[in-house]
Amino acid sequence: MPYNSRTTVRVFIVATIIIYIIMLFLNSDGRGIYISQIQKKMQKIKTNIEADQSKPESGNEPPTVGESGGTLEQRNPMASVGGSRGTLKRRLPTAIIIGVGKCGTSALIHMLSMHPQIVEAPGEVEYFSRKLTYFSYGLEWYRKRMPLSYEDQITIEKTPQYFKIPGASNRIFEYNATIHLILIVKDPVERLISRYAHDKNVKNGKIKPFEELVIDSNGAVNIQDHQVMLGIYWRYLKDYLEVFQRDQILVVDGKKLVQNPVPVIEKVEKFLKVNESITTSQFYFNETKGFWCSVTFGCMGANKGLKHEDVRPEVISILRKFYAPHNKEFYKLTGINFKWPEK
């Protein structure tokens, strides 16, 4: 190869290498890829440190919303809109799903989080139910458990324990006397069976038979069982109605949420005074699971929709008769007749 051609080839190779190196270090906004990755990592570490500083020394901490757990856009679909929406920051909740556990609390909050004006706190925060630990850490600890949101968004959290823990209602009232509370309920017999399936799953099947737990040696309902007693909804609701106005608590039907979620969600949207934005087109029915699932977020995890025990009809009947007068009391307090079976 003549000298000039060789030089040209060499210059071309060197130039290509230089261009390649420059491209490797620069991205479209002119910052180095590696530098921006380091910056992102630093930001993540900073957020985690910030969250860690607010953590209790020990205990079963609820998840914190850091930079992990999906992109900001996934957690908050409006995050990239920006502009006139004010600052993106962690805000205290103005709505809480207080229970009842096993009645669809998780499905409800996930469905609500599909709304552009609603952001959900991850997991169960338990701030008002743990008086001596989380609650004693104060409001800043609570705020750090909240997701990022804009001024025009509502932050919502769900903790089913709030319904049953004595004093939680008072602590919520002291925190925010105008808060919106949502209570989702199911027939207490169905709830009890659902709860049993949950416990059996958690304990890998090592649990007493259902009948042995809920029926005592005299053949009556075992009122020593905490889960049996939780089905007496009116007793727990009474605590809330001692401090809150009835219209501050929206009571929704968990069975309807399973059958046809959108009308239930519409009620919640009205109650929270947000636009009616969630539509049937955002759901599809998953035949295998037997549930409505989100087109965007998919279905609930495998721990929802567990196989329910085949309970003898006699036992069902004993339980229904036991709950019947309590259900009537609950209908009176709520002004809603759920028509749960009485025998």
Ligand SMILES: Nc1ncnc2c1ncn2[C@@H]1O[C@H](COP(=O)(O)OS(=O)(=O)O)[C@@H](OP(=O)(O)O)[C@H]1O
């Ligand atoms: N769309 C959709 N997908 C999945 N599951 C749904 C849905 N809608 C309501 N449900 C019902 O939610 C029940 C679980 O209730 P919770 O989320 O309150 O349970 S928990 O207390 O948080 O463990 C769960 O009860 P089980 O069927 O016994 O698992 C479901 O019946």
